Amino acid sequence: MSLSPSPAAGTPGAALAQLPVRSALPALRDALDTTGAAVLCAPPGTGKTTLVPLELAGLTGEGPRRRVVVAEPRRIAARAAARRMAWLLGERVGDRVGFTVRGERRAGPRTAVEVVTTGVLLQRLQRDPELAGVDVVVLDECHERHLDADTCAAFLLDVRAALRPELRLLAASATTDAEGWARLLGGGEPAPVVAATGVSHPVEVVWAPPERPVAPPHGMRVDPALLAHVAAVVRRALREQAGDVLCFLPGVGEIARVAGQLAGVDAEVLQVHGRAPAEVQDAVLAGGGGTSRSSDAEKGGGARRVVLATSVAESSLTVPGVRVVVDSGLARVPRMDHARGLSALTTVRASRAAARQRAGRAGRQEPGVVYRCWAEGEDGRLPRFPDPEIKVADLTAFALQTACWGDPTASGLALLDAPPAGALAAAREVLTAIGAVDAAGRATERGVRMARLGLHPRLARALLDGATEVGVRRAAEVVALLSEEPPRSYGDDLAAAWRTARRGGDAYAARWRQETRRLAAAAGEPERGPGERRGPAAGGAASEDAVAGLLAALAFPERVARARGAGSYLMASGTGADLAGAGAGGRAGDGSRLRDAAWLAVAVADRPVAAASARVRLAAVIDEETARAAAGALYSAGEEVHWADGEVVARQVTRLGAIELSARALSAPDPGLLRDAVVEGLRREGLGLLRWTAGATAVRQRMAFLHRELGAPWPEVSDAALLERVEDWLGTELGRARRRADLARVDAGQALTRLLPWATGEAVRFEELAPERIEVPSGSRVRVDYGGEQPVLAVKLQELFGLRESPRVAGGRVPVLVHLLSPAGRPAAVTADLASFWRDGYRAVRAELRGRYPKHPWPEDPSTAEPTRHTSARLRRG
Template sequence: MIRDDVLSLLPARSALPALREALDGPGSAVLCAPPGTGKTTLVPLELAGLVGHGPERRVLVAEPRRIAARAAARRMAWLLGERVGERVGFTVRGERRVGPRTAVEVVTTGVLLQRLQRDPELAGVDVVMLDECHERHLDADTAAAFLLDVRAALRPELRLVAASATTDAAGWAALLGGAEGPAPVVTAEGTSHGVEVVWAPPERPVRPAHGMRVDPALLTHVAGVVRRALRERSGDVLCFLPGAGEIGRVAGLLAGVDAEVLQVHGRAPAEVQDAVLAGGDGVRRVVLATSVAESSLTVPGVRVVVDCGLARVPRTDHARGLGALATVRASRAAARQRAGRAGREAPGAVYRCWSEGEDGRLPRFPDPEIKVAELSAFALQVACWGDPSAAGLALLDAPPAGAMAAAREVLGAVGAVDADGRVTERGRRLARLGVPPRLARALLDGAREVGVRPAAEVVALLSEEPPRSYGDDLAAAWRQARRGGDAYAGRWRQEARRLASAVTGLEPEGAGKAGASGRSGGGGDDDAVAGLVAALAFPERVARARGAGSFLMASGTRAETAEAGSRLREARWLAVAVADRPVAAASARVRLAAVIDEATAVAAAGALSSRGEEVRWADGDVVAREVARLGAIELVARPLKAPDAGAVRAAVAEGLRQEGVGLLRWSAGAVALRQRMAFLHGELGEQWPDVSDAALLERAGEWLGVELGRARRRADLERVDAGAALGRLLPWASGAAVRFDELAPERIEVPSGSRVRVDYSGAQPVLAVKVQEMFGQQESPRVADGRVPVLVHLLSPAGRPAAVTADLASFWRDGYRSVRAELRGRYPKHPWPEDPSAAEATRYTTARLKRERG
C-alpha cells in the first residue's frame, strides 16, 4: 500500500512540474533540493510513474556509496509498501536485488560505469539520475561525461538529471546543456524544519590536523560537545568525524553516557548500518559517523548534529605511486549537508566545533576527486570509451596532466593500452573485472600461476584493505579472513566469489594450473601465493631489506614496517601491497605486505629488470661496474675491467661538479693566484675572469681540459696543479694578461728594499710590514692602476700588529707618536725617530744600521 500520507509531505513535490517540463523539453536538468525534501526518494518514484499520474518509465538512480544505494532503495520500497526487489531494486558490487517488475533501480556510480561500458545505449532505461553530484566523486563525474556522449551520439531521448542539495548549479547546468545553452535548474524549497546553528569552538587552541593525525584535544572537545548536546537538546545525536580511528576514540570518551553509541563508517558491518538507518526502539542514540552519512541518508530520530569540521580525503604522490589520506577542513557545502541531517524530521540544531569567524574562511566546495586521486582506473575507463586523453569528454574539471601521464604508465605496464594509449583487448578484459587495473592484472595473471580461487581471495583482500587488527602480514591476514566470522570476513568471501566468477567468465578454459579451484594449505604456501599476487599488482613495490624493518622498493622509495613486532621486519624480500607516505616523512610506511623470495620478486617485476654497464661517480670516486637491477634494487654487481673512456671522463667531470674545485691540488701559490684574479675581476670587471667555484666548474673544460681528460679516478684529480691550470684563464687573447703582475702585484717593494707579499684574500689588499721598513714613505701603496689603496698592517720588530692604516701620511703625523711611545721601551735596539717620514727605512737594529753605514 502506497504511503501517500508521507509522500504528500515531501517538499520536493513542488519541483516536479518544472522538472517534468525540463525533461520533456531539453531532456536534462539540474535539481537542487535541500536535505529532507524527498529528492532521492520521491523524485525517482514520480519520474517512473510509480506514484502520481505520469507515464511509466524505467529510472536508474546513481549513488556515490553502497550504503546510500541500499538505503535509498529500501526507503522507496517502503514508501510503495513493497519489499526491495519488486518495483524498486538496487545493484551494488557483489549484491543485486531486482526483479522483472523493477522500474526504479538504484546503483552505485561504479556499477553504472560498468553498465555503460557493456551497453552504452542503456537499453530500456528512460531516465538517469545522478544523485549527490556535489560530492564530485570521480566515478560520478565520469558517468556524467559518458551519459552526455550517449545523449549526443546514440540516445538523444535519454533524460538526465544531476541532483544535489549543495552543488555548483551553474557549472552543472552548463555541462548538461552543452552547445544548446545551460540546462534548466529546478529548485525545490527546503523543509520547513529549521536548524539552529550553535558555535562551539574549543576554549583553547588545538593543533591543526596533519596527515592522518588529529589533535586528541579536539576529539576530547568533540566528546564534550556531544555530552552538552545530550543535556541541552532532545532526540538522537549524529556526530561527524573524519575516520574510523577518531570514531573509536570518541566512542571511548563517551563511555557511560545515557545513550546507545553507534559507529557508522565504510567498514562498519552492514547490520550496524541497517540498524542505524532503521531507527531506535525508544532508546536515545549517539551515532558517530564519517562523511558516509552526509548525503542520501536519513537517520531516523536525529535532531542534533555535532560537526567536528574535518574530512578525510585521498592524496596521491604520483611520482612514487603512493597514496595517503589527508585530514582537511570540511567545505562549507559539506557543513551545510551535515547540518541538514538535523532537520530532516523536525526542527533541530547543529553544534559546529569551530568559530563563526572561521566559517567564512572554509572552502566553498570540496576538492574534486579528479584533481587529487590516482587516475589509472579513470584512464582505463576513458580508453575503453574511445577517448584515451579524455580531451573530448564533458567534464567539470580536466584531469591533471601529470596524474594522467602516471596513470598511462601504469596501464602500459599491465598491458591495458598500447603505445598510443589505445585500449588493448587485454585492457578490455581487465576493465570488466570491476577492480582497479593493478588488481585486475594481478587477478588475471595470478589465476594462471596460483589458481583462480587463491588469486581471487588475495585480490579481494587488496580491494578492501583488511582491518588493522588483522596485522600487516598479508598471508596471515588471508588466513584470518578464511577462518574469521566478523563482518569484514563476510564481505571478503562475497567479493572473492564475485572475482573468481568474473575471471572464470573471461577465461572459460580455467587457470591452467594444478589447484586452480583449491585453496593453498600451509603458511609457506600462503606466503608464496599472497606474495606473488601482491607483486603482480604492485611490481614497483617489491622491496629488499636494508636493515631490520627498513627496505628499498624497486621504485626507489625507502620503506619501513609500521608494526614493531611484525615478522615482516626480518624478511629479506617483501611484496608491499599497501603503503603510504605520511606528510613530511622521508620513507613510506608499510601497512600490508607478504614475505617473498628474490625469484618471486624478479618473476613478478620482470619488466623492471635491467642489466648493463654502469660508470659513475659514487662514494667519492669513479665506480665502473656491470650491474643487474630490479628497478632501483641492485641485485648483482661486478667490476668492469675496461670501462668506456668517454663514460669515465663523464664520471670524473660529474665528480668534480659534485665535490667542487677543492678536489684539485691547491698549493699556497695557486691559492694566492686565484685571490689576485678574483680581486681584479671584482675591481676591473668582466675583462678579468670570474674564478668563483661556480664559474670555475662551469668553465672546467677550458682551464682543466688536458688534465681533466687524462684523469681516471679521484687520485688523478687530486694531483692536478690548480695554479698551473688556472693561468690559462687569464685574458691572453686581449693582451691584458701581460699587465697582471702590474695591476695585482704578488709582492710590493717597500723603502727598506724588501719585497713584501700582498694578501688579496680579504675585501681590500693587505701589506703586512714592520714599521721601520716603511720610514720615509709618504703615501700608502696603490694597486689596480692606482684605484685601490693597499691596507698597510704595520708590525712591531717582533712581527706583532702595531697599527693599521690606508693613509701613511696621516699615520706618521697623528698615529705614530703613540705607537713610538708604546714600543720604543720594549724594542730599544731598533730605531724610533721622531720624524719617521724623513727617516731612513731599515730592516735592522740601530747598531747594525750604524755598521752598515760605517
C-alpha cells in the same frame, strides 16, 4: 537524499505530497525537455533523490514513461535511495525501482528507476556507450566531486554530443558549484539551473573545543585525546538536548573507539559506514537501529539513539530522529604520494562546506543543535571546500577508463578540473608496466578486460596473472582481500588474514566471500600476462603464504621489499618500509613473523607525517625468486659508476628497482661513466676539490670582471656556471681523475683559460682588457685586484707622481680604484679620480705625512713631479 519520515510515520501518498521539491518539477521538466541537461539545487530533505527520479520516469502518474538511472557516489546511498523510492510507490525493491551495486543487483524487467553507484555506471558506459534503453541519467550529490562521478559526467557529455543527443542529463546536489556544472553540462550555453527550496529549521551552534591542545591528524592517526573528547561531548549532548544524536567521525577505526568509550550511556549506540552490514545500515536509516529499538518503537516508546557515522551521512543519507549533531571536525580523504608511490586515505580537517552539511542534519525535522569540537576562532581557517578527488587521488584507474574510452590524455573530456599532468603521467607509467596500455597510451585488449573487472588496475593485473599461476579461486580470494583492507584485528600478515577471513563470521568476512564470488566469475578462464612465467614457488600446490605473497607482489611490484635489519625494509621503489610496532587490535609488532622474513610483498603501507619510511600495514612473506618474477619489469643489470667518499666507485650491479641484488668491482669501467662520476663528485662537494692557487683565483676574478662589465663573449664563472660547463674546461683532467687527490692536482686557473673566447679571437685581448698588472710612472708593475666590485690598484703615492688621470681597464670603460699607500705601505687615500685627488686631496695627505716620512719626496705639485720608488737622499745620489 530524503529518507525521512520513516515508513511507520506516514503513508506513501502523504510523503510524496509533502516533499518540497515538487514545486520545482515544472521548471525542471521544461529545462530537460528544452535543452536536455539541467542542474538541480535542492537542500537535503526536499526529495531530489526520491521524488525527482520517480517523476522523470512517469511513475507518479504524470508525464511519459521513461527509464531513469540514478548514480550515487556510495553503495549505502544507492541501496537506501532505492528502498525509499520503492516504499513511496508501495512496492518492494526490485520491481519498478531497483538498484545495482558492486556484487549485488536487485532489478527486473519492470524496473524503470535503477539506482547505481558511479562505478557501476562507468562499467556500463564502457560496455554500452549508448546506454541503450536509458532515457535520463541523474548524477546525485555531484558536489562531493568524487573521481568516478566527474568521469561519468564527462563520458555522458561525450555520449550526448556524439551518440545520444536525446539522452537527458541532470546533475543534482544539495550544495554545489551550480554555475560551473551549468557551464559543463551546457557546453556552449550554460544549462538551466533549477532551484528548490526546502523546509529548514534553525540549528544552534555550540563550540566545544578540547580543554587541552590535541595533536593534529596525520596519515590515518587521530589523537586519542580528541576521540575521548568527542565521546565526552556526545555524553554532554545527551544530557543537555532531546532527540537522537548523530556524531561525525573520520573512519571506521575512530567510530569503533568512540563506541567503546560510550559504553553505559542511556542510548543505543549504532554505527553507519561503508563497511557496516547492509541490514544494519538499512535499519538505522529506516529509523530503527535493531530489534530492541523496533520493539520499543512499536510500543510507542523507544530508546534514544547515538549514531556514529563517517562523512557518508553528510548529504547522501538522512538518519531519522536526529536533533543533535556532534562534529569531530575531521574527514578521511584519498591522497597520492607520487614521490613514494603510495596511495592511501589520510585524515584532514573537514571543510567549512562539509561542516555546514553536517550541521544541517540536526535541523531536518525541527530546530536542532550542533556541537562542534573545535574553537570558533579556528573555523575561519578551515578550507572552504574539499579538494576534488581528481586533484589529489591516484589516477591509475581514471587513466585506464579514459584510455578505454579512446582519450588517453583526457584532453578531450569535459571536466570541471583537469587532471594534474604529473599524476596522469605516473598513472600511465603503471598502466604501461602492467600491459594495460601501449606506448601511445591506447588501451590494449588486456587493458579493456582489466577495466571491466571493477577493480583498481593493479588488482586487475594480480587477478588475471595470478589466476594463471595459482588458479582462479585462490587468486580471487586474495585479490578480494586486497580490494578492501581487512580489519586491524586480522593482523599485518596477509596470509594469516586470508585464513582468518575464510573462517570468519564477521561482516568483513561476509563481504569478502561475496566479492570473491564476483571476482571468480568475472575472471573466468585466466590468461597469462605478457612476459610472465610460472614460478615454482607459487604454482601448483603452492602454500597459502606463497600464493598471498605472489598476488601482493603482482599487484604492487614496486613494493617488493628486502630486509635491511630490525624490522626495516627497502622497497623496490626506493622507499624504506618499517613494520608497525605492537598496538591495539591485535596489530602484530615485534612478535610478527613478518619481522624475520628476508623478503616481503607489501600490500598496504602509509607514510606518517615527517617519517623517512613508510609503515607496513599488510604484507606477505615471499622469496627472491617470487620478487624477481612479479617485479621483472624492474630488474636491471649494468655498470654503476658513481662518486662516494671522495673517490670513484665502479661496480657491475644487478638490481630490482632500488634493491641491490648483487655487485662486483669493475677494473675497467666505461670512460664516459667515469667522467660522469667525477662530475658528480664536483657537483656534490664543490669546486674546492680543485687546486686554487692565488694565480688561479686571480684568473677567475678577471674573467668574472669582464663578464660583468662586457658580457658576451666573456663567460660567466660562478660556481653554478662552471659546474654546468665542467666538461668544457676540465675535459682532459676529468678523464684522468679517480679520486679527490687527483682533482687536487688540477691547476684550476690554467683549466679556466679554456673558457676564454678563443673561437672569436677575443681571447687574445684578455690581458689588454683585464691586465694582471699595470705599469705605473715609477716603472713598477703593480698587480690589480679584481676581487671586489671595482678593480683595485694599491701603490705607493710617490710612484704615481706625474700621472694626471686614473688608469682604466675594460677598454677604457672602468676606472681603477687607486689605493694610495704611505711609504710604509699603509693606506693614505682612496680615489677613482687621480686628477681630482692631486688638486684637492693631496695637500691634506702631504701635511699629515711629510713630517712622519721626511726622507721621502713631497713636492707641492705632484702632477709634474718625478715618480720614484726611493727616498729623497737616494734620488740625490742618483
